[in-house]
Structure formats: C-alpha cells, structure tokens
Amino acid sequence: RGWITHPDDRAAQSRRSSRQASRSASRPRPVPEAPPASWTGPVPELDAEGQAEVRRMVDALTRAGMFAPEVPDASLAFPHIADGLDNGADGIALEDVLHALSDPREWFADADPARWSARFVVHNTQVEQEPAYLVEQVHDLARLSQGALLVEQVEVSEGEMGADRAIHVTMRLLLNGEPQEWHWLGHAKYLSTVLHGHMARALERADSGRRFAFFYLDQGFVFACLEHGALDQLEGLYSWGHGWFDDDCVVEAGSTKA
Numbered sequence: 001r002g003w004i005t006h007p008d009d010r011a012a013q014s015r016r017s018s019r020q021a022s023r024s025a026s027r028p029r030p031v032p033e034a035p036p037a038s039w040t041g042p043v044p045e046l047d048a049e050g051q052a053e054v055r056r057m058v059d060a061l062t063r064a065g066m067f068a069p070e071v072p073d074a075s076l077a078f079p080h081i082a083d084g085l086d087n088g089a090d091g092i093a094l095e096d097v098l099h100a101l102s103d104p105r106e107w108f109a110d111a112d113p114a115r116w117s118a119r120f121v122v123h124n125t126q127v128e129q130e131p132a133y134l135v136e137q138v139h140d141l142a143r144l145s146q147g148a149l150l151v152e153q154v155e156v157s158e159g160e161m162g163a164d165r166a167i168h169v170t171m172r173l174l175l176n177g178e179p180q181e182w183h184w185l186g187h188a189k190y191l192s193t194v195l196h197g198h199m200a201r202a203l204e205r206a207d208s209g210r211r212f213a214f215f216y217l218d219q220g221f222v223f224a225c226l227e228h229g230a231l232d233q234l235e236g237l238y239s240w241g242h243g244w245f246d247d248d249c250v251v252e253a254g255s256t257k258a
Helices: 015-022 048-063 074-086 094-102 131-144 194-206 230-234
Strands: 120-124 151-158 166-175 178-187 210-217 220-227 242-244
Touching: 048 074, 048 094, 048 230, 074 094, 094 120, 094 210, 094 220, 120 131, 131 151, 131 166, 131 194, 131 220, 166 194, 178 194, 194 210, 220 230, 230 242
Parallel strands: none
Antiparallel strands: 120 220, 151 166, 166 178, 210 220, 210 242
16 A cells, blocks of 8 residues: 555554554544543553663654653653563654654553644544544644644535545635645545645745654554754654655555555
C-alpha cells in the first residue's frame, strides 16, 4: 500500500495493539473525551537504559517544538515503551514515544494530555473514514497551524461505495476566507491524505514560518505543525520514518490495492 501501510507489523503482535484494535470502532480524537479503560494488570517496567533513551527523545522533541503549552514528564511514556519491547519491538523509536504521550491514560488515569498536545495530533490509518471524521481532520490541522489557517463551513459529501469499498469524496469549505472544493477517491476504512496535502500547501502560502510534519505510526500518523528547521533537532534518533509533509505524501486510499 506504499506510504499508508508501514512495513513493520510488529505492533500487530503486541498486547497493546490488540487492545487498540478493539477500540477502533470509536472515531479517534487528538485527546479523547473520556480516558480508555485503565490497565489492571502489572504495569510494564522500563529498564534504566530505556528510560534514559526516552528522556533523550523527549528532550529532542521539546527542542523541536512538539509540545505545548507544557512539556510532558517523560516517565508517562515508560509503560507503553516497555510493553512494546516486551512484545517484540526491536528498539525505541521517536514515534513510539509520541504515540505513548498522545494519551497515556491507559496507564496513568489522572494524566491530562491536553496539557502538552496542542501542537500534534494522531490520525489513524485503519479506521472508518466517516464524513464527521474527515471534518474533524481538517479542523485538527487548522488548530495545529496556530492561527495561520482558518477553516469554516466544512461540508463533506460521498458517492456510492464501490465493491472495493472505494468512495468518491468531495469536501467544500472556506479556507482563509477563500472557497475550496477538493475531490479524491477515498476508502471506507483507510486514511486518505489529500486534505492534508491541501492544508500543507495552504500553510506554505500563508508564509507563517511553519510547516506540517508527519511521524509514521504502524496504524496511523502523528501530524505536527513546526517551525522550519525543527526536524533537524531529531537527527540521529531512531525513527520509523518522519519528515515534512509534501505532495509526495499525498495518497488517495481508494486508488490503492487493499
């Protein structure tokens, strides 16, 4: 599937991925309104070397401007990382840490991810792409732009679903006061990144000094809006894949082979 399916399927073998899959029917949000059910078994423990690596990554992500309005405590990511390593992960990646911090309430019920997640959002790959979720995606990106992109009057219409579950999608909206109409061949279950591409180009035109970046998850992506050069802070750190979002990243999920 090219860009929209990660070749590393190790998380599919993990206990955590199984729990996440059981919740896939609920539309994901950057910060869920209610915390997921807390894990009731033993909390996985991360060794000292792993803890030091997670702290190093959080420090680098902080320098890159990923966190606002506060910087999270790196220890909130420890159980998620330990869980992955216990279930076959071959190392600690930047994306593991971001995913862990996107919502650590499975392990820490009183954590409040809204305190540090104003500049990034998770969009899942394999989840129902309902019109309401597409509207949510475009509003997420506008929020991340810190005022550079103003989105209003968003409407989504879809054609009939094909035998391969491909769906023609039309999105109409006002973007920075200008009417837009975007079309793409979507899929009922897989994330298309066409609207992300339109928003990335609009951000470039706004000349805000920031760009959209992506971080590769095995079942989705973290999107962030960062200042030019911010990703230089992450050089040398193990990553599943990240970079600036550009036209090469745009995919119509309905045009790929399932």
